[in-house]
Amino acid sequence: GESVGLHLPTLSVQEGDNSIINCAYSNSASDYFIWYKQESGKGPQFIIDIRSNMDKRQGQRVTVLLNKTVKHLSLQIAATQPGDSAVYFCAETGGGSEKLVFGKGTKLTVNP
């Protein structure tokens, strides 16, 4: 079946650097994408979303980029902080689906 996947299972960065987490999707009908952050021992929390009529959306220190041509999604975190250490999941839905499809997640570790 179609699924959402991540290129890198782990990412380690220095505090203050920018982080980029990538995600590939295969469902051409997908038109809504979300990034979630999951800290240890907690449930996933919404970070930012983007709809297919956009190719970029910015939040506070985070930017999501969508490239529909190659079915690629990325999350950029500016000036990464220790509190950003977590597992990040991308998710997608579309075509009238009743649910989100989640990627496997990338573990981000921020070194002081």
Add this chain to the structure above:
Amino acid sequence: NAGVTQTPKFRVLKTGQSMTLLCAQDMNHEYMYWYRQDPGMGLRLIHYSVGEGTTAKGEVPDGYNVSRLKKQNFLLGLESAAPSQTSVYFCASSYFPRNGYTFGSGTRLTVV
């Protein structure tokens, strides 16, 4: 608002025992979901509901049953627990998938 509340937070079961996990949401969401998350893996959908009185199977439904008798509650049952069901269980709810999900804080279940 409490958001999504899961009870219990922790439970240890013996093989063959039964139990019910409760998910309650106070956001008047139509959609509710049960996921399991195993170490090093992403979220796998067990069952979901698109409204009061409805349920549907996800990708890993075997060994679980669900009920949605009231809009605000979604119950996950294990009739005869097995060690393979040791996992962290997350409930989520949504007004509509394109609005994203709100997750609970999880139930850590160990079957011995």
